[in-house]
Amino acid sequence: MQRELSRCRQIVSEMLLSSGQERLDEAQAMRAHAFLEAAIEGLALPVRISFDMRCDPVIMADPMLEQAVRQLVDNAAEAGSRNIRISLSPGGAEQLALVIEDDGPGFPDAILADPGQPFQSDKDGAGRGLGLFLTGNVMRRLNGEMRLANLRHGAQVTLLLPTLETAA
Structure with a gap:
C-alpha cells in the first residue's frame, strides 16, 4: 500500500512539474494503439483491461498524456x-476519441457538474481529487478535450485528441 501511495505521489508530482512546460519537448509521433499499450504497460491492477480499436491514427504521444x-x-x-x-x-476530422469505460460506481454528481475542479473526490486521503483536474489540464495543453459521463453501470471518460492524420 505504501509503495502504491508513493507511486501515486510520484505521478502527481511529475504531472504538476510537466504542466508548466510551454512546448511538447518530449512528445513523439506514434500510433495511438502503441501509445496505449506503452501507457498501461507495467500497471499491476486487479482489473481486466480490454481494447476496442476502431482506428489507429498517429498522435503526438506526450509523457503527460x-x-x-x-x-x-x-x-x-x-x-x-x-x-x-x-x-x-474517430472523434471528428483529424480527431481521436480515446474512451475509458469501467464497471465501477460511476462519478459523483459534483464531479460531473464541474470536472475541472481540484480536490473533488469521494475517496479518503490526502492528495485525492487531482487526477481528473490534471487530466483536464493536459487535454487543454494538447488542444484536446475531456468529457465525463456515467454509464448505466460505471463511468466513462472520453479524451478527444488531435491526430496527425485522419482518424478513420
Whole structure:
C-alpha cells in the first residue's frame, strides 16, 4: 500500500512539474494503439483491461498524456472496477476519441457538474481529487478535450485528441 501511495505521489508530482512546460519537448509521433499499450504497460491492477480499436491514427504521444491515461485506469481500479474497456474511434476530422469505460460506481454528481475542479473526490486521503483536474489540464495543453459521463453501470471518460492524420 505504501509503495502504491508513493507511486501515486510520484505521478502527481511529475504531472504538476510537466504542466508548466510551454512546448511538447518530449512528445513523439506514434500510433495511438502503441501509445496505449506503452501507457498501461507495467500497471499491476486487479482489473481486466480490454481494447476496442476502431482506428489507429498517429498522435503526438506526450509523457503527460501517458501519465493521464495511467491515472484514469488506476482511478477506475481504485473505485472498485473489475473491468476496464479502452477504445479508440474517430472523434471528428483529424480527431481521436480515446474512451475509458469501467464497471465501477460511476462519478459523483459534483464531479460531473464541474470536472475541472481540484480536490473533488469521494475517496479518503490526502492528495485525492487531482487526477481528473490534471487530466483536464493536459487535454487543454494538447488542444484536446475531456468529457465525463456515467454509464448505466460505471463511468466513462472520453479524451478527444488531435491526430496527425485522419482518424478513420
